[in-house]
Amino acid sequence: MKLWRKTTVLFLCICCGILLYCKPKANPTFEKDIAPIVYQHCSNCHNPNGIAPFSLLTYEQVKKRAKTIAFVTKNRNMPPWPADPHYSSFVGENILTQNQIELFQKWLQTGCLPGNLSKAPKTPEFHYKSFLGKPDLVLDFKDTLFIQGNRLDKFYIMKFPFELDRDTFVKAIEFVPGNTKVVHHVNGHIIQYETGKKTNIYDGKHIVSSESIEAEELYKQLHVANDDGTYPVLTQSAINYLPGVLPTLYPEGLVGTRIKKQGAVLFKDIHYGPSGRDTFDLSRVNIFFTAKKPKRIARELQMGTLGITDIVPPLVIPPNTVKKFTTQAKINKDISILTINPHMHKLGKSFWAYALKPNGDTIPLIKIRDWDFNWQYFYTFKKMVKIPAGSIIMVEGVFDNTINNKMNPFHPPREVSERAGSMRASDEMFQFIITLLDYQTGDENISLEP
């Protein structure tokens, strides 16, 4: 064969190889093609202990829903990942490739072939109501909480006391919602009792409706104070939950929280969205200890609603409009960002945040093109992001108060505003929470993959 013919044949072979590799196989099977995708991208939520309403573990379970699966994966509704992966990327990013999406389509069209099921990858097991494995301590509601179906928001303060055998460190705290249809948010703190300061940490009420009661009266009813009437130390925002939030876990020993052996988790507060029918909730808190003393203590910068920066213009969204708002924060000393959380309610349409460096360069933080109220993750960067002193963090949110927005709580649309930081789901919020450290040399090379 002449050399040029040899080269052409080789070239054609490579092209065919690439085509075959990129094009979904003619007859995909559960064994070879579908199970690996489902186990990697779906089963951690779709299992009997997970947050999704049904399991995707066995051939039968996946086959039964093959049609809906083909639909929701094509629309990129599942797996849920609102952040634009071309703008910035995060730990645990869960996105299907175009090829994987087409495999689901093909599998459906060719009759959901099982393949040789005995050779399929091992079905993953999920033994705990947790994303992180076996919790060291579980604090749960003593009893189910009744939620009246009167279409009103409900707010409670709850106290979950605990006693350990010594002071220790916590590497992760996870809130696991019982009833995901109504749990809207949790902001949780840790009460730290100094040894000998309180005789009975279990004293007082454990749950109080927080509507129209002053904080002081609430604390009285919960018997939060020490025996002598002074207040214990409160570690703020140790747990945050919003719809769809998964727990944040940093590498062992990097950042964490110290806890005293006597303490309590304090929800201040837990918010249930409106429900049209009577229902119940039985949520829980999982705590994961670590023997390693964390090297650094993270803190939060909260922008926008209830935060340190103003929203421009003030957050008022007239009916039948799509309107843009911004909020900015000047950073005075070098910081390292670990995690960010964009937050809006049901009129949210898009969210964009970046940092503008003093030299005019931008550092991308997050872009969400289609805001999804149901998935409000705390996004952890793969490596810490350094923001140099003098930078400005710019946040832009667009809200859609027209009938085109399927989530609009009002028909016809009404004026919706922030109402002094009201957390009701029918009021709006525009908030950006940043978890950060003071910058240290080399931070930008530290991986945050747990």
Ligand code: HEC
């Ligand atoms: C982060 C958790 C999570 C992951 C990961 C996830 N799902 Fe889901 N999925 C859910 C939840 C929660 C619901 C229920 C949503 C609701 O009730 O509105 C759901 C609903 C669904 C539905 C029903 C949709 C409908 O309209 O009836 C399908 C089908 C589905 N998921 C398939 C998948 C597939 C396939 C994957 C992986 C490629 C996946 N999911 C990954 C949490 C998840």
